[in-house]
Amino acid sequence: MGQEIQENFSASLHETLSACGDDSDFKGHKTITEIFGKLYVVGATSEGAESPLDVKLFDKATGKWLAPTILGKKPNSSTVHSGVLVTNDRILFLKADSSANEFSYFLEVDSKFVRERKDLLGGEVVAWSKGSIGDGPKPIVISGPSGVGKGTLINKLMKDFPSTFGFSVSHTTRAPREKEVNGIHYHFTEREVMETEIKEGKFLESALVHGNLYGTSVEAVEAVTDTGKRCILDIDVQGARSVRASTIEAIFIFIRPPSFEELEKRLRDRGTETEEQIQKRLRNARKEIEEGKEGLFDHVLVNDDLESCYANLKKLLGLDSMETSNKAASVDFRTPSSFTISRDAENNIVIDSQDTETKDGIPKKIVLDVSSVRGGAPGRTRGLTVSI
Numbered sequence: 001m002g003q004e005i006q007e008n009f010s011a012s013l014h015e016t017l018s019a020c021g022d023d024s025d026f027k028g029h030k031t032i033t034e035i036f037g038k039l040y041v042v043g044a045t046s047e048g049a050e051s052p053l054d055v056k057l058f059d060k061a062t063g064k065w066l067a068p069t070i071l072g073k074k075p076n077s078s079t080v081h082s083g084v085l086v087t088n089d090r091i092l093f094l095k096a097d098s099s100a101n102e103f104s105y106f107l108e109v110d111s112k113f114v115r116e117r118k119d120l121l122g123g124e125v126v127a128w129s130k131g132s133i134g135d136g137p138k139p140i141v142i143s144g145p146s147g148v149g150k151g152t153l154i155n156k157l158m159k160d161f162p163s164t165f166g167f168s169v170s171h172t173t174r175a176p177r178e179k180e181v182n183g184i185h186y187h188f189t190e191r192e193v194m195e196t197e198i199k200e201g202k203f204l205e206s207a208l209v210h211g212n213l214y215g216t217s218v219e220a221v222e223a224v225t226d227t228g229k230r231c232i233l234d235i236d237v238q239g240a241r242s243v244r245a246s247t248i249e250a251i252f253i254f255i256r257p258p259s260f261e262e263l264e265k266r267l268r269d270r271g272t273e274t275e276e277q278i279q280k281r282l283r284n285a286r287k288e289i290e291e292g293k294e295g296l297f298d299h300v301l302v303n304d305d306l307e308s309c310y311a312n313l314k315k316l317l318g319l320d321s322m323e324t325s326n327k328a329a330s331v332d333f334r335t336p337s338s339f340t341i342s343r344d345a346e347n348n349i350v351i352d353s354q355d356t357e358t359k360d361g362i363p364k365k366i367v368l369d370v371s372s373v374r375g376g377a378p379g380r381t382r383g384l385t386v387s388i
């Protein structure tokens, strides 16, 4: 890395940018980070507290400005203080006057996810993700044959823990069932539209399931993680395999029926499919049940008695005790309204308050260890350690 990477505490980057002819057109404060000959310039193109942060890129080798595709929910400009290089694949942005859950955002410039999207979309791509202190809540992938009771179990979790879980609303080309609401149960879409969107890289995973296209959009996962909730995905085994191969660190749970006969009975009793569709789903179920044994899943639950299966699901998610996997909740602070950023001898990032008044819950110094950050877009960047 050495000289090839510079952080934006460096005034010389601003001089470099001016010398290159600053075309970025940002209003007010902007940050510049150089990574391997490219200047990542971050700022807002419009005035106003709520204006989202934009990213522009100057390639020193070609002397050209590039407009990257920006994925992920953009933080707004009013409070983002500064960008700090974490590794050569992501830049950390810190927000002033913000809670522990909201103060850190990462701009990924060369993560696995960004590289995948670059291959799909061509051109430059960057992606925003929100930071999580500690392990953060891992998304939960629930798979199993059609009719086994995945939706029933997920609905119970969502009803009992509405502020903990958020459902990733998939896209599908199948027709809505009676009582299914567009945008709540699924985003119902046309095949051509969905195929185009898949090519445009809007989906984290997609698969042909029982003759229709289904897929999890990047936006669906982000819509949940942005609220700080734990994302639940109800997807088939092909989808689970794709998510396993992605950058998302999830918990994979397979739901098995007590018997094939019982599965058939549940599908028929549900009364939502034609006989032909039931036959197709049952044929696929045999294959899926075999695949469920292959080690792709972290946990297998048998949904015989609904209440016992639900109790087991809650147990494995740590919901039956006070323990929670979201360590962010245990670190409670606000960032100061004004601060400086530096590095200590261990390369930790040190935030020193410049606030004139001392306020409860706002430490004078916050030390961030970013050496174990992982995961990231689409979802949260986990592993940030904070000491105050």
Ligand SMILES: Nc1ncnc2c1ncn2[C@@H]1O[C@H](COP(=O)(O)OP(=O)(O)OP(=O)(O)O)[C@@H](O)[C@H]1O
Binding pocket: 144, 145, 146, 147, 148, 149, 150, 151, 152, 153, 266, 267, 269, 270, 303, 304, 305, 306, 307, 309
């Ligand atoms: N443990 C259970 N015992 C008896 N019936 C059940 C049980 N769990 C779910 N059911 C019933 O089985 C039917 C199928 O359940 P559900 O729709 O939740 O399955 P699913 O796995 O989500 O199916 P799909 O993949 O097709 O969406 C529903 O009518 C539901 O009420």
Ligand SMILES: Nc1nc2c(ncn2[C@@H]2O[C@H](COP(=O)(O)O)[C@@H](O)[C@H]2O)c(=O)[nH]1
Binding pocket: 143, 144, 145, 146, 150, 170, 171, 174, 205, 206, 207, 209, 210, 214, 215, 216, 234, 235, 236, 237, 238, 239, 240
């Ligand atoms: N790979 C994906 N599979 C998905 C997704 N959303 C739902 N599903 C799976 O499809 C079948 C059938 O669902 P149904 O609502 O038509 O009964 C079921 O196994 C779901 O888990 C998705 O986004 N990706």
